[in-house]
Amino acid sequence: MEEATLSFKARAERALANPTLKIAIDRTTGTAERKRAVAMSQFPQFEAARERGKRIKDHVIAHLDHYLLEFERNAIASGAKVYWAATADEASQIVVRLCKEAGAKRVTRVKSMLGEEIGLPHALDEAGIERVETDLAEHIVQLGGDRPSHIVWPSMHRTREQVSEMFKRLHRVPHREETIEAMVDSARRELRDKFLSADVAISGANFLLADTGATCTVTNEGNAELTTTPPRVHIVTAGIEKLVPSMGHAIAMLRLLVRSATGADVTQYTTFHCGPKQAGDRDGPEEFHIVLVDNGRTRMLREGMQEMLRCIRCGACMNHCVVFRQLGGHVYGGTYPGPMGAVLTPVFDGLAQSRDLPHACTMNGKCQEVCPVAIPLPTLLRGWRDRSWREGLEPTAVRFGLGLHTFVASRPRLYRLGTAIAVRMMRLFSRGGVVRGLPGLGAWTAHREFPAPARRTFMEMLKDQENAR
Amino acid sequence: MSAREAILNAVRGALGPRTPDPAALRREADALLEELPAIRPGLLADDLVEAFIARLLTPKVAATAERIADAAELPAAVARYLEARALPAAIALQPAAVLQALDWSGFELHDRVAPDETLAVGFARWGIAETGSLVFHSDAETPILANFLPLHHLVMVRADKVLAYLDDYAAAIAGARLPRNVNIITGASGTTDIEGSLVLGAHGPRYLHVVIVGEATGGG
Numbered sequence: 244m245e246e247a248t249l250s251f252k253a254r255a256e257r258a259l260a261n262p263t264l265k266i267a268i269d270r271t272t273g274t275a276e277r278k279r280a281v282a283m284s285q286f287p288q289f290e291a292a293r294e295r296g297k298r299i300k301d302h303v304i305a306h307l308d309h310y311l312l313e314f315e316r317n318a319i320a321s322g323a324k325v326y327w328a329a330t331a332d333e334a335s336q337i338v339v340r341l342c343k344e345a346g347a348k349r350v351t352r353v354k355s356m357l358g359e360e361i362g363l364p365h366a367l368d369e370a371g372i373e374r375v376e377t378d379l380a381e382h383i384v385q386l387g388g389d390r391p392s393h394i395v396w397p398s399m400h401r402t403r404e405q406v407s408e409m410f411k412r413l414h415r416v417p418h419r420e421e422t423i424e425a426m427v428d429s430a431r432r433e434l435r436d437k438f439l440s441a442d443v444a445i446s447g448a449n450f451l452l453a454d455t456g457a458t459c460t461v462t463n464e465g466n467a468e469l470t471t472t473p474p475r476v477h478i479v480t481a482g483i484e485k486l487v488p489s490m491g492h493a494i495a496m497l498r499l500l501v502r503s504a505t506g507a508d509v510t511q512y513t514t515f516h517c518g519p520k521q522a523g524d525r526d527g528p529e530e531f532h533i534v535l536v537d538n539g540r541t542r543m544l545r546e547g548m549q550e551m552l553r554c555i556r557c558g559a560c561m562n563h564c565v566v567f568r569q570l571g572g573h574v575y576g577g578t579y580p581g582p583m584g585a586v587l588t589p590v591f592d593g594l595a596q597s598r599d600l601p602h603a604c605t606m607n608g609k610c611q612e613v614c615p616v617a618i619p620l621p622t623l624l625r626g627w628r629d630r631s632w633r634e635g636l637e638p639t640a641v642r643f644g645l646g647l648h649t650f651v652a653s654r655p656r657l658y659r660l661g662t663a664i665a666v667r668m669m670r671l672f673s674r675g676g677v678v679r680g681l682p683g684l685g686a687w688t689a690h691r692e693f694p695a696p697a698r699r700t701f702m703e704m705l706k707d708q709e710n711a712r
Numbered sequence: 713m714s715a716r717e718a719i720l721n722a723v724r725g726a727l728g729p730r731t732p733d734p735a736a737l738r739r740e741a742d743a744l745l746e747e748l749p750a751i752r753p754g755l756l757a758d759d760l761v762e763a764f765i766a767r768l769l770t771p772k773v774a775a776t777a778e779r780i781a782d783a784a785e786l787p788a789a790v791a792r793y794l795e796a797r798a799l800p801a802a803i804a805l806q807p808a809a810v811l812q813a814l815d816w817s818g819f820e821l822h823d824r825v826a827p828d829e830t831l832a833v834g835f836a837r838w839g840i841a842e843t844g845s846l847v848f849h850s851d852a853e854t855p856i857l858a859n860f861l862p863l864h865h866l867v868m869v870r871a872d873k874v875l876a877y878l879d880d881y882a883a884a885i886a887g888a889r890l891p892r893n894v895n896i897i898t899g900a901s902g903t904t905d906i907e908g909s910l911v912l913g914a915h916g917p918r919y920l921h922v923v924i925v926g927e928a929t930g931g932g
Contacts, residue, residue, distance in 0.1 A: 267907070274908035291751040299744050308723045309732045321890070327716040379914060380905035396905060403906050427903055427911045434915065435827050455890050465860045465901035465916020468893070472856045483719065488741035490882040495748060497878070507772055508753065509843040509878075509898050512916070517890035525807070525855035527892045537715075541722035549726075 251599035254574045263402055268571045271399040275562040278506025279613070286502060296499045297617045300553035303486050304544070310453045310486040311535065317456030321518030323531045328361075331591075334480060334536045335366035338445060341478055341532055342372055347442035351470040353460065354378035355447025356394050356556055357480050357536060360578045360591065363445070375437045377466040379430050386413050392572030394579060395504050395558035400571050438469040444528065446471055448481040449500065449555070450493040451533075457517040458533065459493050461501065461510040468514055477528040479516070483535050484552040490515070496555060499615035503557035539590040551586055551623060553616040560610035560620060566603050575600060582610035582620045589627055598636045601627035659702050666696040745879070752877055753842065760841045761928050764874045767844030768922055773899040774912065775844065775920040779871070783925050786868055787816050790833055793866060793921060804832040804862060808853040811835050811868070825858045832862035836897075838881055839874040839924070845898040846922065847881055849891040856893050865900070865917040871926045 249257070258264055283289055303310050315325045328334035342350055350372055352358065364385075367374045376385040383398035384391055386409050391397030398406070403423055410426055411417045414433045418425035446467060448458040458479050460467050471477045487493045501507050520527035543551055561567040561581025572580030577588035577597065585600035601624040610620040631637055637645075651658050672678055673695030680688045713721075756766035761779075768775040780789055794801055802820040805811055811833060825832050835853075836846035846867055850856050859865065875881055878896070901916030912918050 271908035274904070286753050288751040288753065291747075295744065295747065295751060302741060302744060305727065306730075306732055306737055307727065308720050309734070309737060311720065311723070313734075327714070327719055329715040329718050333715060377915070378905070379903045383905070396908065398905060399908070401906075406906055423906045423909055424911050424913075426906060427914055431913070431915055438915075439827060457890050457894075463901065464903045464905075464914035466914070468856055468860050468895065469915055472860075472893075483723075488738075488744075489886075491745050491748075491879055491886075492741065494878045494882055495745065498753070505904060509845060509896070511898050511901055513845075513896040513898075515890060515894040517892055517894075519892065521850075521892050523852035524850055524892055525852060526857055527850060535719070537719045537722070541719060541726060544723065545726035 251574065251576065251597075251603065254576065255570055255603075258570045258574045263405070264400055264571050265569070267400050267402045267405075268568055270402070271393070271396050272562045272568050275395075275505065275558070279503060279559060279562070280506075282502040282506040282508070286498075286508075289499075289502070292495070292498055293615055293617055296496055296555075296615060297553060299487060299492050299495060300484075300555075300616055303488065304484065304549055304552050307483065307486070307544070310488065311483060313453040314451050314456055314486055315535075317454065318518070318533055319456070321456045321531075322521075323456060323518050323533050326532065326534045328534055328536045328538070331361040331536070331538045334361040334534055334538065335363045337534050338363060338478055338480060339366050339370045339372070341476065342367070342443050343370065345443050345476045345530070347372055347476070349373040349375060349437070349441045350443040350445055351375045351377050351438060351441040351474065352381070353444070353446035353462070353467045353470045354381045354397065355445075355480060356391075356578060357447045357482050358445065359391060360482075361480065361536060361538060363480070375434070375441065377434055377438065377470045378462075379427065379464060379466070382430055382434065383409065386410075390573060391578075392580065393558060393561060394556050394583075400573065434466075438466075439473050441470070441474045443476045443478060444471045444474045445478045445480070448479050448485055450487050450496065451481055451485045452488075452490055452493060452515070453486055454489045455515075455517055457490075457515045459513065459515050461497065461513050463505075463507075463511045465512060468512060471516065471528070472526050475528055476530045476532070477516070477519070478532045478534065480534045480536060483537055483540050484554075500555045500557050503559040503613065503615040543590055547626070548586070548590070548623060550618050551583075553618055554583055554587075555616060556583075557615055559613040559615065563609045563613045565605055565607060565609070570603075582624070583618075586620060586623045586627070594627060594631055594634065595636055598627070598631045601625075601631065659700065662700045663703060666698070666700055669696050670698070748879060752879075755841050755876060759928070760874045760876055761871050761924060763841040763876075764839050764844060765922075765924065767841060768899075770844070773844040775899050775922055777922045777924065779924045781926065783810065783868065784814060786811070786833075786923060786925070787814055787819065789923050790866055791818070793864075794831070797864075799830060799864070802830070804829050804858065806832065806834040806854065806858050808835040825855065825861045827861060829862040831864040831866065832858050833866045833868070834858055836867050836869040837873060838884070839869045839922070840876075840878055840881060840896070841874055842877045843898050845878070845896050848893075848895040848897065850893040850895075851891055856895065859895055859897060860901075860916045862917055863913070864919045864921070866921045866923065867897075868923045868925055871924050871928045874924070874928065 380398040392400040418429040450459040519531040755763040757763040838847040903914040
């Protein structure tokens with residue numbers, strides 16, 4: 244929590260100084276990158292599938308009101324109850340209220356980034372309801388008392404050694420062998436009875452199917468179905484951008500989502516939930532509630548960020564981001580890290596709070612290249628930089644520096660004089676043809692060097708040539 | 713103004729004036745799926761059942777599979793599976809008529825799956841060759857927990873119910889009321905949450921064995 248009060252720069256410095264963190268990040272993102280590359284090589288149609296996925300999402304967003312109403316109508320017909328929440332607070336208060344109405348003492352939760360976004364873990368804790376995270380990574384996050392650092396692998400900031408230590412300290416019957424298999428087994432034992440004794444289950448949704456009112460979740464562990472089946476009440480929270488017209492469209496999107504996230508062709512478990520327990524069913528909840536959440540999404544639509552609403556939360560952009568891979572997810576300070584997080588966090592937290600995020604980007608374009616729905620992330624980040632400038636949020640030094648540059652660059656004589664002095668000065672600091680340090684630029688040159696500039700500027704040499712003619 | 717009205721108004725305000733015709737939107741949405749057959753991953757064999765089995769056996773899915781000619785041979789197949797792993801012949805049998813009708817003499821059967829169940833035998837409605845997936849619908853014969861609690865999950869599926877693609881399943885049930893749960897299950901449960909390395913047997917089954925009954929044509 245203390246971390247939230249630090250500046251982005253301070254958080255980044257702290258992350259860079261943490262050697263275990265870098266090992267943990269490299270292990271997971273390295274594996275993810277390799278597996279995705281293999282999956283892509285086995286699916287040469289990916290580019291065409293991606294274009295199709297982009298068009299499916301664009302179609303839904305262009306008719307979002309229609310699909311929201313179709314989904315609501317069909318969900319209600321299936322026996323579900325549908326709620327709408329304009330803000331994060333409204334959404335988590337609806338969930339807390341439903342839990343209280345159900346007399347819930349213990350709720351089990353399936354990992355959902357929307358749940359994190361609306362602050363649901365905190366809201367449940369505040370309401371005094373026991374919250375059991377059932378996804379292995381979220382379980383690790385809960386034991387560690389920290390926050391998710393990745394949208395697919397929330398505990399990727401932990402090495403196996405750290406996880407082992409935590410499980411041994413906190414599990415009732417911990418593992419003895421130092422293998423990942425034994426640790427997974429330890430979590431399986433620890434959570435077994437909690438699945439079956441919860442009063443309410445809370446999950447998210449990867450897709451909302453308009454034509455049936457069903458929700459879809461994709462998971463690998465089997466915890467989702469073990470969570471959502473036994474309790475009397477199941478609550479789903481989902482962003483309004485999760486809609487697709489039908490199951491066929493969801494399947495087309497799944498081919499993109501899973502390969503991009505983990506490199507698998509499909510997750511172990513793809514489950515469609517449609518209403519509560521039906522007549523004759525052997526198991527399942529008696530109540531099924533769906534909370535549709537806006538929380539900034541309609542604002543994105545209004546303010547020219549509708550392309551970001553295509554995002555299917557695969558995490559490929561962060562796995563391939565040179566900045567994320569140095570810093571990890573916590574540094575970003577919001578629910579969503581990496582490139583997609585740097586676009587989304589200013590929407591949720593305000594640009595004044597998060598203007599550093601769009602700047603923490605090299606613009607190498609890798610995120611857009613791997614995005615399964617072709618979101619122009621660098622363009623959207625540049626949009627935030629632009630806005631930060633226009634709204635006067637850039638610090639004085641930056642504004643002064645750029646102002647000075649504009650003044651000089653728009654006056655050719657002054658500019659030529661300035662550069663002629665600058666190249667001569669820089670040569671004074673070069674050793675053996677290389678500049679390794681410049682006064683006032685120590686932070687920049689600490690990790691970089693560049694060749695000494697030519698003796699004279701291009702314009703000076705051109706002028707000489709013209710005079711000699 | 714309710715949150716519902718506020719959200720819908722905000723969407724409409726952002727999208728500008730339109731007069732959406734539901735039938736036209738449906739056609740537009742359907743058209744987005746028309747080219748899909750050309751941009752789906754290839755199957756591993758020409759024959760659907762062979763492609764299905766080949767996919768089940770890939771390291772990514774990591775299931776095991778066998779074929780039998782008739783459902784009556786299933787108890788013997790289960791017995792072989794148990795014997796090979798030195799497991800007791802006490803099994804949870806999904807309460808599906810097609811399974812209950814078989815001769816299970818020599819087994820100790822129960823139809824409620826225990827939290828620490830060793831082995832459950834189930835019946836899937838469809839198989840999917842594209843992904844090596846099994847499809848279950850929750851109903852009076854199919855408790856959903858039976859697919860997730862056991863350590864070993866043995867599943868029978870009919871060869872003539874193996875479909876080529878996931879889309880074929882969506883087409884097969886289009887227009888029908890969905891069950892509470894559709895489980896599309898691909899391999900045993902797994903997790904990559906610790907350092908990205910795959911470990912099987914997270915919260916669901918650690919082993920998945922698929923028994924394919926009969927032939928794809930001729931109503932096996």
